[in-house]
Amino acid sequence: MAKLSILLYPDPRLHTVAAPVAQVNDEIRQLIKDMAQAMYAAPGVGLAATQVDRHLRIIVVDTSPAHDNLLAFINPELVQTSGDAELEEGCLSVPGIYEKLKRAQKIRVRALNAEGEPFEHEAEGLQAVCIQHEMDHLDGKVFVEKLSRLKQTRILAKLKKRERESE
Numbered sequence: 001m002a003k004l005s006i007l008l009y010p011d012p013r014l015h016t017v018a019a020p021v022a023q024v025n026d027e028i029r030q031l032i033k034d035m036a037q038a039m040y041a042a043p044g045v046g047l048a049a050t051q052v053d054r055h056l057r058i059i060v061v062d063t064s065p066a067h068d069n070l071l072a073f074i075n076p077e078l079v080q081t082s083g084d085a086e087l088e089e090g091c092l093s094v095p096g097i098y099e100k101l102k103r104a105q106k107i108r109v110r111a112l113n114a115e116g117e118p119f120e121h122e123a124e125g126l127q128a129v130c131i132q133h134e135m136d137h138l139d140g141k142v143f144v145e146k147l148s149r150l151k152q153t154r155i156l157a158k159l160k161k162r163e164r165e166s167e
């Protein structure tokens, strides 16, 4: 199993728009396994292929308290959204930064599973927010970029300071 490393913001590769998966094959299934392993090891509740520098439309999510409910979505699309949620979000690509963002409270996602079969999934609350967060990565968007300019400047300064301190 390949050990995947996670790109850190502001790495410009995080702005890559991921391509749809044309065929769900063993290589894709292996990538999903490796992504799940990287997510659990971090530890985190979601990971997009973009974050491991593989620019395909794949996300993995597990917001269950026991970390035993892995969901994988290939070529995910939001088909329905409702309500408002505002939860504190974090990101494995932006360690140590937590900010609230406005998202839909309830969503319906259409995607392919690891067998290449289409399915629909309904989520709400934390899981819904997590799926929306990961789907943004596939469009090259990191959550902090949805914050005000001032907040983004502060976050970048904080990350730079931390980088200097670790050198």
Ligand code: NI
Binding pocket: 090, 091, 092, 093, 133, 134, 137, 143
């Ligand atoms: Ni993220």
